[in-house]
Amino acid sequence: MSDNQAVPYAWPLTALALSLSGVTALSVFLAIHALIDDRLLATLFAGAAVLLDLFKYAAWPVSLYMLTVGRHALAVLLIACALVLAGVSGWATYDRLMSSIIASHAQHDAIQKQRITDLETARKLDLERLERIEEEARSAQDQGAVMRERGMVTKALMLETTAQRRLDAQRWQVRERLDASSSELTELRSLPAKAASLPRQLAALLCLGFAAALEIVPALILSAVRHSRHSFLEGKPQQRTPETVPETPETLETPAQMLETAAGDQLPGDDAELLNALLHRAASASPGDKVPIKEWAREAKIGNVRAARIFGAAVTRGAIQKTEAGYVVA
Known part of the structure; x- marks a missing residue:
């Protein structure tokens, strides 16, 4: 590029x-x-x-x-x-x-390890509770059998029915918790941490x-x-203002256009008209007033080189003079 x-x-x-x-x-x-x-x-x-x-x-x-x-x-x-x-x-x-x-x-490790530990502890307690429920069920059956031997068949049946209903509800709750904890443990152990392999x-x-x-x-x-x-x-070529536009072939002087005199202030037709305008401006101004060449060239829509030639002719005529501060009316 x-x-x-x-x-x-x-x-x-x-x-x-x-x-x-x-x-x-x-x-x-x-x-x-x-x-x-x-x-x-x-x-x-x-x-x-x-x-x-x-x-x-x-x-x-x-x-x-x-x-x-x-x-x-x-x-x-x-x-x-x-x-x-x-x-x-x-x-x-x-x-x-x-x-x-x-x-x-750290959060994944802490939550996963702690939760797994809690779930395993809870599962252990539920398994123990399930064993006690089974023991209570066997105990109720033994008591019912003893009552039947003594002839209390109705009471034995009521005892077994009540105990069985209560123990079945407890057994169902314990097994529900065991199933839920088992599913959660499986999910936790299969869940990798973010960027775990990194x-x-x-x-x-x-x-x-x-x-x-x-x-x-x-x-x-x-x-x-x-x-x-x-x-x-x-x-990039920049657009030139009238102050910096060089003389085009149409504004360049040629020997046919230029009629030099001993004083050197004879100018071509267009420049002569601009010189007269500059002289009238200097005549209407007070001595010492500044005549900015760039501003005048911009108003006349000519280039700096051409304006400098016209100002030189005006200096030669004595209408203006060049100082360190620029051109001023003589």
Whole structure:
């Protein structure tokens, strides 16, 4: 890509860089806000940190521009500030990511292990309770058998029916709890932690690389877009104002148009009319009044070279004179 060619998709790339910088700015805000207990001070300093983080990205293209205009000391200071702020921002992003991963693992381990322990204890108690229920059922049957031997068949039947109904309800409740705990244990043991297959060292490298990418990529995009746009504007032909438009072939003097005299103030037809207008203006002004050549050339819609020739002719006639402050009425 040449220096005079703009980066394609400059605006989408700029929007992408700003979006990525918003991620780091939010990370810095959260990190600074978490360090300070006082809410007002935390919000104040976190907001200032966000502004500094945004300045960090703007410092890179600005420092490149400072280098192009020769202000090397200022460019070096801007780069140093950007590097320091990038270190703070990178730490904030890394800390947010790594803390989230560690907290997720710790929470998963704590909840899973504790819950599994509680469920196993509860299952053990339910199994013991189920055994006692079975013992009570056998005891009720034995008592009913004894009562039948004594001839109390009706009471034996009532005893067995009442005991069986009560024990069946208890047995059903215990088995419901055992089934629910069994399903929950199966689910807990089969549920992996987030990034469980990622080792601690590899997770740290991943967070570090992600934080570095968030710092480098937006800075590179903004610097490339800014440098390309600056080069494109420098290489693009600019529209010239009447002050800087050079003499066209139609306004250049030719020997046929030029009738020189000994005084050297004879001008072509169009220039002679402009000279007369300049002389009338000088005659109507007070001595010492300024006659700005650029303003006069702009009003006459001619170039600077042509205006300088007409002003020279007016100086020769004594209508105006040239001083350090410019042309003034004589």
